[in-house]
Structures are given as structure tokens and as C-alpha cells.
Amino acid sequence: MTLPHSPNGHAARTVCLFTGTLAAFAGAERATATLANALAARGHRVHVLSLWGHTPVFPLAPAVAHHAMFAERVAFKHHYIAIVRQVRRYVREHAIDVMIDVDPMLALYTVPATLGLPLRRIAWEHSTYASDLGRRARRWARALAARRYDAVVVLTDADRDAWRTHHPHAHARFVTLPNPLGLPIPDVPPEPRSEQGILAVGRLVPEKGFDRLIDAWARIACDAPGWQVRIVGDGPLRDALLTQADQAGVANSVQVLPAVADVAQHYARAAIYCLPSRRESFGLVLLEAKAYAVPVVAYAADAGPRALLHDEVDSLVVDDGDIDGLAGALRRLIGNASLRRRLGLAGYAHAKDFGADAIAARWEALWAERASTLERAR
Structure with missing residues (x-):
């Protein structure tokens, strides 16, 4: 089957960004909303699936579908099986092609939820590798993403090198991609400020x-x-x-x-x-x-x-x-x-x-390149 193409020449994909929440003012949440909007503007079908929080604090484009599993933060370990089932149902119902976990911790849900499904999995790490927050589960999740995902996206070359060092036999490619700028860049530099x-x-x-x-x-x-x-x-x-x-x-x-x-x-x-x-x-x-x-x-x-x-x-x-x-x-x-x-x-x-469009184009190239690699391997 030939996939429709985005206005930018790449095959249009159905992309799901899986995140903890969009209902908080924080950098990862802003970056998620920005990337979702930019990918939609490039012709992709974009979903954001959140664990909690029905109302995003950062605006999403009308073309971006958002769904939250819970209204408020809950003890997710007590709802583990239900979350895995919901993720699997969502991925199948919407025929997701590319699953982007906004935190590698989400691999603990995504891997069992997508077993046997034909999609590409990408983990998006927003913390430095040294910041495991003292949690054994985070180390497990990172190892799982390294073994089972197509790519792990990190923010700096130093973190890419750390992932390579700690996971020398990984299946995933470790790729440096900076976060997209969430604000529109003024056409000309603003004038010097009068306010101090x-x-x-x-x-x-x-x-x-x-x-x-x-x-x-x-x-x-x-x-x-x-x-x-x-x-x-x-x-x-x-x-x-x-x-x-x-x-x-x-x-x-x-x-x-x-x-x-x-x-x-x-x-x-x-x-x-x-x-x-x-x-x-x-x-x-x-x-x-x-x-x-x-x-x-x-x-x-x-x-x-x-x-x-x-x-x-x-x-x-x-x-x-x-x-x-x-x-x-x-x-x-x-x-x-x-x-x-x-x-x-x-x-x-x-x-x-x-700029958001430039960074979105690099994400697009990432999964397109990975798809070409897999096709050659077959």
C-alpha cells in the first residue's frame, strides 16, 4: 500500500506522543505540545495520549487529537494493567504508525501494550542520563527502551554518548535532537528594552x-x-x-x-x-x-x-x-x-x-530513515 505524503514530501504517518500529562507548566510538556503542532502542520495525523489531565495548559492545534486516561494524577502502579490495556486499545483503534514516549519510563507501559503491533517505537529523553532520580524502575525502563525501541532521542551529544556507554548492545539508535522552540521567533530582532x-x-x-x-x-x-x-x-x-x-x-x-x-x-x-x-x-x-x-x-x-x-x-x-x-x-x-x-x-x-518546523523535519527524517533501514533488512 502506498501511503499519502505530507506537503513536505515524506509519507504522512499517524503519530502518537505518549506522555504523563499536558496539564502542567513544564519544559517537557511545552516541547510535547510544540512538536505535536509542528508535525500536524507538516501533514501528519497526530495524537497526544496522556496518563492524566484532560485540559492541556499549552495550546494544541485543532488537527491534534488529545486524550487523557485519568482526570487527575493517580497511583499508576495500582492501575498498571488497565493502563496497558487502554494504550493497546488506543494504538489499535487509531492505527498508530509511530509511538513516541515522551519519557523512557513510559516504556514500562508501551512495550507490553504494543507487543506484536506493526509500529515504530521511539523514546524521548528529557533528563540527563545521570538523573535517574534514584529510581530502579527508571533504570529498568531505560534498558527496556534501549533493547526494544527503534530509537532513543536525547537532547545533547553528551547524553547520547552516555546512553551508548551504558547500553553497548542496544537495538535502538541513540540520536541527538534538541527540543523545538515553542515560541514563534520574531521576524526581526526586537528593539532594546526600555524596562530594566x-x-x-x-x-x-x-x-x-x-x-x-x-x-x-x-x-x-x-x-x-x-x-x-x-x-x-x-x-x-x-x-x-x-x-x-x-x-x-x-x-x-x-x-x-x-x-x-x-x-x-x-x-x-x-x-x-x-x-x-x-x-x-x-x-x-x-x-x-x-x-x-x-x-x-x-x-x-x-x-x-x-x-x-x-x-x-x-x-x-x-x-x-x-x-x-x-x-x-x-x-x-x-x-x-x-x-x-x-x-x-x-x-x-x-x-x-x-524553530519548530526545522526540528519536526528532523523527527520526520528519523522515522523515515529507520523505515528505509528496516525495509532493506527485509
Whole structure:
């Protein structure tokens, strides 16, 4: 049978992105919605199957079908058999050609659910390989994906090498594909900002290091009258961060604002972006900031930021944990508008490589290439 082709020349496929949820403001969820929309725009039939959460917080294109198995998060281990059965039923009813697990942990459901079914399986890893979160089940799931899947997609070459090292006899190919940029890139670089704002975006959890940003800001705030720090996100540390700012004497210049789907409004106002993370597998926020020509100050935490940032070209990169260094880099940008503009324009040019359609085309080529390999093997 000859498959219909997308407007871009590749055979149109029925693709299912299987995820925990789209009902949370987080990087993997944003990337999932962005990729789903971009694949649909390229002519594919796209489904998103979630474990829980009927209402996505990131918009899905009308052509993308979304189905959640549960309204709220449940103890999934108590529903394991039911989930496997639901996944199998969904895959068969919709004739899924390509199954993309947004977390390799989902292999624990997908492998038994798709036994004997003619589809390609791809795991999409959003964490660094070292981040197994102390869970034996995650290690099992990664090993299962390496043995049984057609491909495992990771975000950096360093993680691709780690997968190869830990799974030398894998069936899966290990492929580096960056996350797609979820925001539309302005046609021209935005003009320099009149507002004096330092922006940070992410979950309010220890890994994101917003406490370190407040510590650094407290050391220079008196030298930067009129400047504000805006931390945008939801999470358990909101009150702790506000208390820290108050105790450091900078409560009047630090805002902690709720996460929003339209985060572009914050990038459009920011003069500087700061990434103070302790761990960061990729750092999609860095690309979002660059898309709006916002210069970046960041800790060189993990492989993702190191791969995305170019010190003194589009950012100022500081040794991880050096609070004085972070404060000094912020002070340097605050006092030098021409440096802010130079770094911002370089970042804007770099962000164009990560547009959603360009990344979706690379996913398309991944399963098309794998299909050709399998056909030659037959």
C-alpha cells in the first residue's frame, strides 16, 4: 500500500506522543505540545495520549487529537494493567504508525501494550542520563527502551554518548535532537528594552536555583536602582523565595509571578535573562530568551546549557555555584547596554536553528530513515 505524503514530501504517518500529562507548566510538556503542532502542520495525523489531565495548559492545534486516561494524577502502579490495556486499545483503534514516549519510563507501559503491533517505537529523553532520580524502575525502563525501541532521542551529544556507554548492545539508535522552540521567533530582532528587568523562568524547585539568583541580586541591587528581578513559575518554593528576598532586603525589587502559557510577554519585556539552575538537562528557556534577543547570564550547569551557550558571544557563562561571579556578570550587563545588544543579537541568530518546523523535519527524517533501514533488512 502506498501511503499519502505530507506537503513536505515524506509519507504522512499517524503519530502518537505518549506522555504523563499536558496539564502542567513544564519544559517537557511545552516541547510535547510544540512538536505535536509542528508535525500536524507538516501533514501528519497526530495524537497526544496522556496518563492524566484532560485540559492541556499549552495550546494544541485543532488537527491534534488529545486524550487523557485519568482526570487527575493517580497511583499508576495500582492501575498498571488497565493502563496497558487502554494504550493497546488506543494504538489499535487509531492505527498508530509511530509511538513516541515522551519519557523512557513510559516504556514500562508501551512495550507490553504494543507487543506484536506493526509500529515504530521511539523514546524521548528529557533528563540527563545521570538523573535517574534514584529510581530502579527508571533504570529498568531505560534498558527496556534501549533493547526494544527503534530509537532513543536525547537532547545533547553528551547524553547520547552516555546512553551508548551504558547500553553497548542496544537495538535502538541513540540520536541527538534538541527540543523545538515553542515560541514563534520574531521576524526581526526586537528593539532594546526600555524596562530594566532581569527575567528567570521555570518551576519553583531547588534544581532551578532561583535562591542563588536572589543571593546574587542582593549583592548588587543597591548599585542598580530601578532594576527588577522577575521570577516566573509555579511550585513549592514560592513562599520561601519571597521570604528570602525580604530577609535579604530586596523584596521591593524581586517579583515571583505565576506561570502563564503566553510566556513570550515576559521575554518581550526583559533586558537580561538569568539561568541560575543547579541542574538543567537542556534549557529551552535559553532558546526562548534568545529568540527575543535577550542576553543571557547563566551557570554552566549540565550538558544542555553548556551546549546552548557561547560565552562572550551570546551570553556570559559563570562557574557553577559562584554567587559573586553571577552577581558580577549581572552587574556587567546592567551597566553596558551595547554589550546587552551585541549578545542579544547573536542569540537571536542562534535561536533560528531551533524553530519548530526545522526540528519536526528532523523527527520526520528519523522515522523515515529507520523505515528505509528496516525495509532493506527485509
